[in-house]
Amino acid sequence: MELRINGLKKYYRTGKEKEVKAVDGVSLEIGKGELVSVNGPSGCGKTTLLLISGGLMNPDHGEVFLGEKNLYRISPDVRDRERVTKVGFVFQQFYLVPYINILENVLIPTIGLNSYSASVEQRARDLIDHFNLSDRIDHKPGELSTGERQRVALARALINRPSVLFADEPTGNLDDYNAEVVLKYISEFAADGGAVLLVTHDKRISRQAHRSVRMKDGRFVGDDTNPVK
Amino acid sequence: MSLINKPGKRISIWMIIKNELVYKKFGFITGVLSLVIATSGFVGAMILLRGDTLATEQLFMEKERELRAEMLQLEDDYRIIMRNMGYNVLILNETQSISELEKEGYASTYLDYEDVWKIAESGMTTLNHLLPVLQEKIYWPEKGMEILLSGIRGQVPVYSKPAHLTDDDQYRSPIMERVPEGKADLGSEVAVPLNLRPGDIFTIRGEEFEVNRVYSRRGTRDDLSVWIPLDKAQSILNRPGKINGILALECVCSTEELGQVAREVKEVLPHAQVFEFSSLIAARADVRQRAAKLHEEILQAEMAHQMELRREKERLASVLIILLITGASVWIFVLILNNVRERKHEIGILRAIGFSRLKVLQIFLGKSALMGVVAGIIGCMTGALAGVLWSGTGLSFSGQGSLVTPPVIITGLILAPLLALTAGLLPSVLAANQDPADIIGER
Ligand SMILES: Nc1ncnc2c1ncn2[C@@H]1O[C@H](COP(=O)(O)OP(=O)(O)OP(=O)(O)O)[C@@H](O)[C@H]1O
Ligand SMILES: [Mg+2]
Numbered sequence: 002m003e004l005r006i007n008g009l010k011k012y013y014r015t016g017k018e019k020e021v022k023a024v025d026g027v028s029l030e031i032g033k034g035e036l037v038s039v040n041g042p043s044g045c046g047k048t049t050l051l052l053i054s055g056g057l058m059n060p061d062h063g064e065v066f067l068g069e070k071n072l073y074r075i076s077p078d079v080r081d082r083e084r085v086t087k088v089g090f091v092f093q094q095f096y097l098v099p100y101i102n103i104l105e106n107v108l109i110p111t112i113g114l115n116s117y118s119a120s121v122e123q124r125a126r127d128l129i130d131h132f133n134l135s136d137r138i139d140h141k142p143g144e145l146s147t148g149e150r151q152r153v154a155l156a157r158a159l160i161n162r163p164s165v166l167f168a169d170e171p172t173g174n175l176d177d178y179n180a181e182v183v184l185k186y187i188s189e190f191a192a193d194g195g196a197v198l199l200v201t202h203d204k205r206i207s208r209q210a211h212r213s214v215r216m217k218d219g220r221f222v223g224d225d226t227n228p229v230k
Numbered sequence: 231m232s233l234i235n236k237p238g239k240r241i242s243i244w245m246i247i248k249n250e251l252v253y254k255k256f257g258f259i260t261g262v263l264s265l266v267i268a269t270s271g272f273v274g275a276m277i278l279l280r281g282d283t284l285a286t287e288q289l290f291m292e293k294e295r296e297l298r299a300e301m302l303q304l305e306d307d308y309r310i311i312m313r314n315m316g317y318n319v320l321i322l323n324e325t326q327s328i329s330e331l332e333k334e335g336y337a338s339t340y341l342d343y344e345d346v347w348k349i350a351e352s353g354m355t356t357l358n359h360l361l362p363v364l365q366e367k368i369y370w371p372e373k374g375m376e377i378l379l380s381g382i383r384g385q386v387p388v389y390s391k392p393a394h395l396t397d398d399d400q401y402r403s404p405i406m407e408r409v410p411e412g413k414a415d416l417g418s419e420v421a422v423p424l425n426l427r428p429g430d431i432f433t434i435r436g437e438e439f440e441v442n443r444v445y446s447r448r449g450t451r452d453d454l455s456v457w458i459p460l461d462k463a464q465s466i467l468n469r470p471g472k473i474n475g476i477l478a479l480e481c482v483c484s485t486e487e488l489g490q491v492a493r494e495v496k497e498v499l500p501h502a503q504v505f506e507f508s509s510l511i512a513a514r515a516d517v518r519q520r521a522a523k524l525h526e527e528i529l530q531a532e533m534a535h536q537m538e539l540r541r542e543k544e545r546l547a548s549v550l551i552i553l554l555i556t557g558a559s560v561w562i563f564v565l566i567l568n569n570v571r572e573r574k575h576e577i578g579i580l581r582a583i584g585f586s587r588l589k590v591l592q593i594f595l596g597k598s599a600l601m602g603v604v605a606g607i608i609g610c611m612t613g614a615l616a617g618v619l620w621s622g623t624g625l626s627f628s629g630q631g632s633l634v635t636p637p638v639i640i641t642g643l644i645l646a647p648l649l650a651l652t653a654g655l656l657p658s659v660l661a662a663n664q665d666p667a668d669i670i671g672e673r
Pocket of ligand 1: 013014015021022023042043044045046047048049050202671
């Protein structure tokens with residue numbers, strides 16, 4: 002298993018007594034080559050689940066295994082390192098750095114790596130090429146269309162050859178055509194042996210997934226395994 | 231673009247800082263500007279203060295020179311007055327009783343004529359105008375009266391005081407003129423009753439003299455004196471090779487030196503004693519000291535005045551510098567804080583995908599430091615230029631090099647980055663401590 006989530010709970014305490022059960026007892030496993038989509042209404046806890054699974058937020062209860070590593074039993078520094086080398090993120094807001102070009106944006110996750118080689122940069126170029134952005138390689142994010150920006154974000158997520166890709170509404174800002182393109186690339190990553198946790202409230206996207214989980218009030222309330230295949 | 235294939239060159243903290251600066255020029259430029267104003271204010275003020283110090287020193291040197299010249303003039307005036315007042319020291323045989331000297335008006339013990347030369351050649355500088363005399367009250371049989379017969383020769387040249395001497399070792403202006411061979415000078419109490427005038431001939435104990443000068447009345451023993459050449463006096467009084475006193479002018483510069491002459495003479499002439507008409511000497515020393523004290527007081531007062539002015543300027547400068555530094559610090563703080571706020575999402579994503587806290591801290595501190603370094607260099611140049619130009623007007627004494635000192639420039643160069651780093655520290659730490667999940671999970 003690339004990712005194993007066990008009994009996750011996350012309650013946000015807002016006021017004195019108010020408590021939001023954002024994630025309320027969720028378990029999930031994703032293996033190599035598997036694309037799992039999580040859908041559900043706004044505020045049901047999808048993003049929270051993704052942040053915890055991706056090693057960005059401590060849960061109140063439960064465990065997250067990334068490969069063999071129990072993410073929240075290791076030190077924050079080691080967790081950061083695990084995240085950078087084994088995890089890729091794509092978000093609805095692409096969060097590209099506006100003042101550097103596409104190639105440099107794609108290379109950001111390599112800054113912490115001990116071994117930086119020309120091959121890393123070549124890989125970035127290959128990814129950019131693969132996502133049909135070669136002629137935009139020197140451009141700044143502000144000069145790209147939204148679809149192109151999300152492809153840059155995807156290339157950035159994949160630069161360190163992660164084992165798991167977390168995508169939070171990656172098509173939320175895209176038109177149908179560009180959504181299709183990005184989804185195609187994400188599926189491709191899974192087909193190449195990657196594990197994908199794709200969060201969306203768009204039910205249409207679920208059709209592309211091997212497994213589609215429905216979420217409500219922090220819990221899984223429905224599960225369609227291999228709806229396509 | 232030659233860097234493209236060089237490993238490790240693509241993404242770095244420096245590259246992030248540099249690109250962001252270019253992207254957001256306004257913040258950087260205004261940040262640098264505020265630091266430049268602070269730095270150049272500091273450097274300029276320091277240079278102005280230094281120019282002021284140099285000008286004050288110059289002023290003091292001139293004042294001091296002026297006062298010293300005045301002192302010398304005063305000193306000279308008093309020397310002349312003292313000389314006009316006559317001899318103030320009498321060197322006598324050690325055995326001479328002073329009370330008897332006072333009673334009789336002349337010494338009854340003797341020194342060798344050679345003794346005067348010993349003093350003249352001893353190198354002593356405290357005595358001048360040495361006049362050997364042989365003086366005795368005698369009965370003048372030819373005229374039937376008592377006179378004070380004084381044998382003198384010219385003043386013996388003191389070689390350690392060459393300024394007083396002519397080329398042939400004569401005093402330029404002796405206190406007592408020599409009496410020419412075969413002649414005599416007369417006091418008024420002698421000349422007037424006897425009706426003697428210059429050119430008249432008279433004899434003393436058979437020795438013939440021509441009246442050379444008749445002194446006007448002085449109201450002293452001198453009025454009863456008849457001055458004749460020393461050798462004649464020695465033969466008349468039957469004291470060959472002897473004198474009974476050496477008159478001299480003591481130059482005393484302070485009252486503490488009173489008595490020093492006595493010691494010095496003792497060293498040259500162990501069998502002599504020194505009788506000082508000390509009230510004269512003390513008066514002179516006193517005047518001299520008073521003048522020196524006045525001189526000192528004038529300088530002190532001027533110094534105090536300048537110090538007060540100086541403190542005023544320093545207060546002004548420090549208020550100005552503190553204002554500028556505070557202003558620049560606040561501006562940098564606001565600037566970096568705002569920058570952190572604006573770049574919240576950027577920081578969040580950078581942290582999520584590979585940047586450590588340290589790297590985020592470096593990005594913001596690096597930006598602050600860069601502003602500081604740039605501002606330090608520009609600020610030192612503009613401050614130095616402004617300071618030199620400003621203080622240069624009307625000051626011709628000093629080159630620009632000595633106005634701009636390395637410590638001021640070094641402090642200026644350190645000040646700006648230090649200021650920027652201090653002001654930027656808190657916002658940078660805030661940035662580094664931002665939780666990426668907070669930002670990404672934000673709706
Ligand atoms: N930092 C927070 N503090 C308090 N409550 C939070 C916080 N983040 C999320 N929540 C709440 O937790 C619940 C789950 O939020 P979450 O962002 O995970 O929902 P979501 O399913 O991603 O919604 P959306 O589809 O709109 O993105 C929501 O009710 C939300 O208001
Ligand atoms: Mg969400």
